[in-house]
Amino acid sequence: MDVQTKSKQSYLNQPTERISGAEAVIRCLIAEGADTIYGYPGGAIMPVYDELFKYQDQIHHVLTRHEQGATHAAQGFARISGRVGVAIATSGPGATNLITGIADAQIDSTPMVCITGQVPSHLLGSDAFQETDIVGISTPVTKWNHQITTAEEIPEVIAKAFYIARSGRPGPVLIDITKDAQFGELDFTYKKCEGIRSYNPIPKVNPVQLSAAAELINNAKSH
Amino acid sequence: MGEAEEEFKAVVEKSGVPAAWTIMGVSAIPTSHPLNVGMVGMHGNYGPNILTNECDVLIAIGMRFDDRVTGKLSDYATQAKVIHFEIDPAEVDKNVKTDVAVLGNAKESLAQILPLLNKNTHTEWLKKFEELSKIEFEKVIKNDLHPTKEGLTMGEVLKEINAQSKGEAAIVSDVGQHQMIACRYAEFNTSRGNITSGGLGTMGFALPAAIGAKMATPEREVVAVIGDGGYQMTIQELGTIFQTKAAVKIVVLNNDFLGMVRQWQQLFFDKRYASTVMTNPDFVTIAKGYQLEAKRVTKREELAAAVEEMMTSKEAYFLEVCVEKEDNVFPMIPSGASVSEIRLE
Amino acid sequence: METELKQFTVSVYAENNIGLLNRISAIFQRRHINIESMNISVSEIEGVSRFIILVNMTEVNVKKIIGQIEKQIEVIKAFYHTDEETIYLESCMFKIKSDLLFEERQIQNIIKESDARIVTVNREFFVLEKSGRRHEIELLHRELSAFGIMQFVRSGRISITKDQMKITELLTEFKN
Numbered sequence: 199m200d201v202q203t204k205s206k207q208s209y210l211n212q213p214t215e216r217i218s219g220a221e222a223v224i225r226c227l228i229a230e231g232a233d234t235i236y237g238y239p240g241g242a243i244m245p246v247y248d249e250l251f252k253y254q255d256q257i258h259h260v261l262t263r264h265e266q267g268a269t270h271a272a273q274g275f276a277r278i279s280g281r282v283g284v285a286i287a288t289s290g291p292g293a294t295n296l297i298t299g300i301a302d303a304q305i306d307s308t309p310m311v312c313i314t315g316q317v318p319s320h321l322l323g324s325d326a327f328q329e330t331d332i333v334g335i336s337t338p339v340t341k342w343n344h345q346i347t348t349a350e351e352i353p354e355v356i357a358k359a360f361y362i363a364r365s366g367r368p369g370p371v372l373i374d375i376t377k378d379a380q381f382g383e384l385d386f387t388y389k390k391c392e393g394i395r396s397y398n399p400i401p402k403v404n405p406v407q408l409s410a411a412a413e414l415i416n417n418a419k420s421h
Numbered sequence: 422m423g424e425a426e427e428e429f430k431a432v433v434e435k436s437g438v439p440a441a442w443t444i445m446g447v448s449a450i451p452t453s454h455p456l457n458v459g460m461v462g463m464h465g466n467y468g469p470n471i472l473t474n475e476c477d478v479l480i481a482i483g484m485r486f487d488d489r490v491t492g493k494l495s496d497y498a499t500q501a502k503v504i505h506f507e508i509d510p511a512e513v514d515k516n517v518k519t520d521v522a523v524l525g526n527a528k529e530s531l532a533q534i535l536p537l538l539n540k541n542t543h544t545e546w547l548k549k550f551e552e553l554s555k556i557e558f559e560k561v562i563k564n565d566l567h568p569t570k571e572g573l574t575m576g577e578v579l580k581e582i583n584a585q586s587k588g589e590a591a592i593v594s595d596v597g598q599h600q601m602i603a604c605r606y607a608e609f610n611t612s613r614g615n616i617t618s619g620g621l622g623t624m625g626f627a628l629p630a631a632i633g634a635k636m637a638t639p640e641r642e643v644v645a646v647i648g649d650g651g652y653q654m655t656i657q658e659l660g661t662i663f664q665t666k667a668a669v670k671i672v673v674l675n676n677d678f679l680g681m682v683r684q685w686q687q688l689f690f691d692k693r694y695a696s697t698v699m700t701n702p703d704f705v706t707i708a709k710g711y712q713l714e715a716k717r718v719t720k721r722e723e724l725a726a727a728v729e730e731m732m733t734s735k736e737a738y739f740l741e742v743c744v745e746k747e748d749n750v751f752p753m754i755p756s757g758a759s760v761s762e763i764r765l766e
Numbered sequence: 767m768e769t770e771l772k773q774f775t776v777s778v779y780a781e782n783n784i785g786l787l788n789r790i791s792a793i794f795q796r797r798h799i800n801i802e803s804m805n806i807s808v809s810e811i812e813g814v815s816r817f818i819i820l821v822n823m824t825e826v827n828v829k830k831i832i833g834q835i836e837k838q839i840e841v842i843k844a845f846y847h848t849d850e851e852t853i854y855l856e857s858c859m860f861k862i863k864s865d866l867l868f869e870e871r872q873i874q875n876i877i878k879e880s881d882a883r884i885v886t887v888n889r890e891f892f893v894l895e896k897s898g899r900r901h902e903i904e905l906l907h908r909e910l911s912a913f914g915i916m917q918f919v920r921s922g923r924i925s926i927t928k929d930q931m932k933i934t935e936l937l938t939e940f941k942n
Contacts, residue, residue: 234636260636260665263657267629270655274630277616278591279637280424298623305620306445333785338792342839343785362839367509395937396781396842401510403525403533410521411480411504412537415436418478419546511833 214385219349220245222386223313223375224253226356229388232284232311234275236260236268240288242328243315245380265292269299273308282309282363289315290328293374294335300370301339309368311359318378319347332374341369349382353389361391366399426450426612428531429482435535437542438480439550441469443490444600445619446483448609451588458550462490463754464601467561468553470752470760473498475549482506483527486516487620496759506530560765561751566606572745573721575599575674579606581725582644582672585732590642591616591634595627595651598680601750603646611641625654631669632661642670642732649675649701659711662737670731671713671739673704676746684749708739715739773802774828774846775854775925778817779809779933781840790817790841793834799823803856803922811933814842820923843936847927854925858903859885860894860910861917867892870913880906891916 217225223246227235237259239247250259262268265287272283283303287296293314303310317326333345342362344355352375359371430450433440439458440450450457459466461473473479479501484490491497494516505512505519506527513522523530565576579602582590588610594603594617604615616634618626631645652673662669679697686694708715714734718727724742731738754763780786787806794801802820809816821828828846835844864887866873877884882896896906903920 236633260632260661262629262632263660264655266625267632267655267658267661270623270626270629271633271636271658271661273626274593274616274633274635275637276633277630278613278634278641278643280613281637283633298621302618302621302623302626306618334788337785337788338796394839397839400508400526401524403523403530405533407521407523408530408534409537411506411523412534414478414502414504414521415438415480416539416541418438418543509837511830511837513833515830515833 212387212389214387216383217386218245218249218380219352219375219382219384220249220380221252222349222352222384223356223380224249224257225386226353226388227284228253228256230282230356230360230390232257232282234258234260235284235286236262236271236275237286238262238265238268238288238292240290240292240315240328242289242317242377243286243292243313243380244288245377246286246313246315246375265295266298269296269303269310269312272310272312273299273303273306276303276308276310276368282311282360284311284313286313287315288328289317289332290330292328293332294330296372297336297339300336300372303370304339304341307368308370309363310370311356311363312370312372314372314374315380316345316374316376319376320378322376332372336372339370340372343372343374345374345376346379347376349379349384352379352384353386354391357389357391358394361394362397366397425482425526425528425531428528428535430454431535432531432538435540436538437540438478439543439547441466443484443487443619444604444615444617447604447607448612448614450612451610452608453588453610456547458547459554460605461760462487463492464605464750464752465490466554466605467557467752467763467765468550470754470763471553472549474500474759474761476501478502478504480504480506481517482531483508485512488516491516492754492758492760492762496761557752557765565602570745571721572748573718573724573742574748575602575744576606577721578672578674578724578728578742578744579603579646581728582646582732583608584725585728586642586644588614590614590644590732591638593617593627593631593634593643593645595645595647596622596624596681597648597651598676598684598748598750599646599648599674601681624651627651628655628671629658629661631671632658632665632667635667635669636665639668644670644672644732646672646674648680649673649677649699649704650679652704653701656707659708659713662713663711667737668735669737670734671708671737672731673739673741674744675701675704675741676744676748677701678746680748681750683747687747687749688755704741705739713737713739715741717741717743719743769824769826771822771824773820773822773849774825775849775852775923776817776819776821776828776832776835776844776846777925777927777931778819778835778844779811779842779931780815780817780838781842782808782813782815783840786815786838786840787817789838790819790835793831794819794821797827797831799827799831805922805924807924809933811937814933814937818923818925843931843933845927845931847925851929852925852927854923855897856900856903856921856923857895857897858907858918858920860906860915861891862894862910862913862915864888864890864892866913873910873913876906876909880909882906
């Protein structure tokens with residue numbers, strides 16, 4: 199998928215570092231200012247948790263007792279601060295347990311990014327252990343979602359996820375990352391997303407409408 | 422409010438237009454502000470609901486005209502010119518026909534409209550809100566906040582919390598009767614103070630959400646107000662509080678019922694309390710099992726001191742308050758009725 | 767009148783993305799609206815897909831649906847048009863036993879009058895193709911079914927609008 203984002207050219211010219219997809223996920227979260235994230239580990243997301251362990255001085259992970267708790271905690275975090283809440287979970291039941299919180303964030307317009315682990319890409323569609331089509335399940339309750347199957351996609355997709363979650367009318371975004379993408383390697387560099395050509399989060403204020411509104415308010419009766 | 426609190430306050434003060442809020446909007450301006458006239462919606466205040474159908478201009482800011490707010494749509498503000506400040510174009514004309522739609526970020530559009538507004542006051546109009554508020558006080562609020570009967574009300578617990586919080590604490594409510602009471606009576610000076618599950622109404626929201634809220638703003642007091650039903654949906658998150666030592670204050674208003682459903686069963690289903698009776702465990706022992714400071718209050722005389730102890734603690738604290746079992750939340754707009762048909766009893 | 771049911775063609779320009787079809791059909795499904803036909807293809811702009819969706823609904827509701835469709839991140843713009851505002855057609859194919867072509871004189875007349883094309887002939891069967899309006903295709907189907915149709919398929923509607931949709935301008939605006 200070729201993501202049409204602004205400043206793609208300058209992004210391609212930055213210096214890179216060869217790291218794993220899982221490490222890239224953590225580095226992206228840190229770059230987006232996520233200092234506290236909520237989640238529950240499991241098989242399909244273990245590589246990411248392994249990297250979390252190494253970066254624990256820069257990013258604090260809170261282990262909740264249920265993935266639904268992780269989403270609500272991320273929501274509470276987002277509502278009181280205006281920042282993007284982050285919740286992570288493993289595949290299968292871990293991912294499906296996020297749905298209630300995601301639906302809640304969608305209808306109340308709370309900025310949230312959820313990251314789920316997924317079975318390795320060659321197993322997709324085979325009813326593997328803890329495999330669910332979480333992208334299919336979460337489509338009606340997310341502002342945007344996407345499945346990552348190669349490590350190279352990670353930085354741009356996560357940047358897009360945070361941009362979409364927080365811009366315009368905020369909302370939840372789900373990113374599903376296959377285990378092989380987490381283990382895979384990429385030349386990592388990070389650039390925040392500054393725009394998406396098909397997405398206009400903030401309509402321009404129309405001076406005509408503004409004057410019409412002001413006139414109505416000024417002429418309102420005082421009874 | 423999209424960080425438009427200052428711009429909003431300026432517009433309200435200059436134009437003199439009374440401001441009401443939905444449960445998602447409360448605390449955008451301090452609840453004590455003289456132009457703040459209360460909450461709209463199914464369990465909102467009497468005045469704002471009735472006068473929605475009498476006003477000549479209705480200004481909606483970042484509002485989606487949810488069915489719990491509008492009641493019967495064909496009978497909602499039909500006499501008014503509707504101005505809708507909104508960032509999402511799909512929301513305009515979705516539920517309510519707009520006369521003027523001002524698209525954009527409220528922070529910008531409110532700042533830009535300020536110079537176009539005349540300085541004004543609407544004292545006569547405001548008086549109407551006050552008159553209706555007096556009626557509501559006599560019939561409902563007095564009994565909620567200053568009860569004379571023996572049983573504790575949810576309202577008086579909120580009153581004690583307000584006394585301690587002085588409008589600074591964030592109140593995280595779950596879903597049900599207690600949520601309506603909390604949204605109606607909690608006092609806020611600082612914005613982003615009310616955190617609740619509005620659109621989806623997810624029970625079990627408050628306990629984990631309070632943890633996230635406290636961690637995001639550790640310097641702010643965070644009080645979770647939860648019913649005995651919702652509490653048990655995510656009760657395992659006490660483990661997260663125990664492990665992280667997040668200094669969250671938890672208040673469970675226990676009426677041994679799924680209160681909101683029971684209220685509807687009383688009003689509309691001849692008191693057939695199907696599956697709404699809750700046989701509850703000893704919440705205080707459970708909290709202590711998670712090494713949390715915990716107390717139970719069953720009498721009025723104990724309430725103030727217990728709330729004070731909770732709010733002054735520097736650590737997590739659990740307070741169970743046993744409230745009147747069959748109290749109902751009023752006012753109420755019955756489902757499918759017009760906002761003008763709001764009932765006081 | 768805005769509240770009577772009418773046939774509308776919804777055109778959606780979107781980035782080429784796998785999940786988007788799902789999102790868009792879900793928007794109709796959620797509101798219990800039946801999609802009469804849907805066609806997706808590349809558009810006149812590189813990397814941009816075009817959806818043509820035929821629905822039967824009120825104008826009030828189609829406006830709301832357009833709003834919901836445009837909310838999707840990968841959707842660039844969505845429009846709705848009536849039949850009068852578009853130029854449209856459908857295609858169909860019939861597979862018929864070859865013998866009938868020789869045994870039944872009528873079939874040759876039907877083919878000639880309907881302007882259908884024979885795209886393939888062999889000893890067993892021949893395949894007829896026709897493009898045009900729905901009623902023309904339905905007429906041909908009725909006439910041929912008297913003789914026996916082995917296979918029949920009809921495409922969804924494809925359409926071009928009479929007025930401009932200015933997508934390229936929108937996209938150029940973004941680049942600046």
